[in-house]
Amino acid sequence: MGKQIIFLFALLGLLSPLSSLAQQSRVEVNAKADTDKIRIGEQVKLRLSATVEQPTGLTVVFPQVPDSLSHWEVVTRSKIDTAGDNNKKIFSQTLTITSFDSGHWDIPAFRFDVVQNAGGATDSAFTGPLGIDVGTITVDTTKAFKPIKAVRTVGWNFWDYWLYFAIGITVIIIGIGLFVYFRSKPKKEVVKPVVPLIAPYEAALQQLQHLRGEKIWQQGDVKQYYTRLTDILRAYFEQQFNIPALEQTSEELLQHIKPVTILNQQRDKLRSLLTVADLAKFAKLHPSPDEHEAAIQQAIEIVEWTKPAAAKAPETVKEEIKQP
Template sequence: MGKLIIVKRLFLLSLLGAVFFPLASLAQQVEVKASADTDRIRLGEQVQLRLTASVPQKGVNVVFPQVPDSFGHFEVVRRSALDTSIVSGTQLFGQTIVLTSFDSGRWDIPALKFEVMNGNVADSAFTGPLSIDVNTVTVDTTKAFKPIKAVRTVGWSFWDYWLYFAIGISVALIGVGLFIYFRSKPKKVAVAPPVPVTPPYEIALQQLQQLQEEKVWQQGDIKQYYTRLTDILRGYFEQQFNIPALEQTTEELLQHIKPVTILNQQRDKLRTLLSLADLAKFAKLAPTPEEHANAMVQAREIVEWTKPAAVKDTAAEGTEEARQPAK
């Protein structure tokens, strides 16, 4: 029974040794040090704190201590970047931290902690503390106080104010440029609203209405009546269907309207009207009053038939609504 207890204790000790021995050996492998370039400064002077770490084994990483900007009676002025070097197979890491103090006395820089890591194994190494004497400025009280010096007048120099001159000149040039630009910029002319364009069929119907109201044939001017009547239709054909109707004879016009389906549908009515007009203008035929009135009716029907389909549909709907009895 006693031997069993001894074996268990030896096994436990070996297990603890296997766990803690790598940590102890890891910390011993790294040598860390903190040193100062002086141990005595006056108020406001600076001291350089040098931190170094020596790592003889590859794969071991060292994390330098994070010194705060202010600690104890010291303030950090600046820090250098971490520098590395290799000497005889040993890696050397170093960093310089410049400190200052404005409190007189003997102050200690505490031990600083370095983190040492090798894979998943971590350990810590510490530097030794340092003491710095911060002394006040020695004043010789046996000498008389010197008077305060008068304010010195510094000579004016253009280069002390060149930036202000450059800004002022730039602003002035920009202002002049904007003034010239807006002064020479052409003013926008107000565009008059477009005048509504009267459709050709409306113009033709208005002209036919005017011709009827003037009672030209009633006054005996038969030729003038048919000339104006056919000119109104020909002008309407030119504007509505792009047919050079004013320059063509009756037969030429009838030939040219064939491709225009909606106009060709009135071919017989148009032929009758144009033939009657040619006889009245050139053969001195005297049509009857009924033929005069019927010519005007036919002209209106041709215009109404050939005007755009949308207009005809709208007009038809209006007529249908007017015919329906009020509810």
């Protein structure tokens, strides 16, 4: 007898949180379908709702409906909506379901859990089951079967294909426009290389005479004087003998003139000229006035010696023949 009393008090202790939860608030759950009869494959809107009075401190947990129920498939499910105020709140969710089995099928009851946030006590509420008839298409078997209709030919309609015609015409117009444009576009004339009006040796001699007349070294600009003097010679070598003289050092230039026999004969004179010029340009050497004049005279003699034989004066040719 004593054990029974102890068990009774323990049971009352377990039920006391649920009793207090029920006293504090009133929860009403409901499941409602928008129809009780469909044909196979049609859809049913199933609305689950929970109405809670005095909802402060309570959490309503909606049932976790699987994707497949007995004879039913869940197509879509909405989010849980909330409406109401602190005295009364309504929670709702809409499920879209369908069935592909004919017959009368029940949608099972759904369980809602109500959790008290403070104490963690939980209570449950259940909806009632719903019965829905799933029917097939009615076929009148008393009537004779009709033959299969032949394929019908649909008349041609321009407006069914107007987009394809528009695209085709646009492509043709663009093609014709491009053809006319490229056909009438003026051809670029090939620019012929400009042939110097005067021979390279003549240009070099004119520039050397002009440099002499400017009297640059007399004005104290020795570096500029030798820079222009050697540039005139290097440009002459490039044009006359195809030697990349402007891009080479003095030693490289002296090495590249060896194959040119007529130019190699002036190699010692050219070396002396380039040595003085390099010292004046890079070592800040100040040659004497006689050395300035000798340098430009050597440059003139090199050009005169190396110019084409047809351009040399008869006296120069005779002097070359007399030389051993």
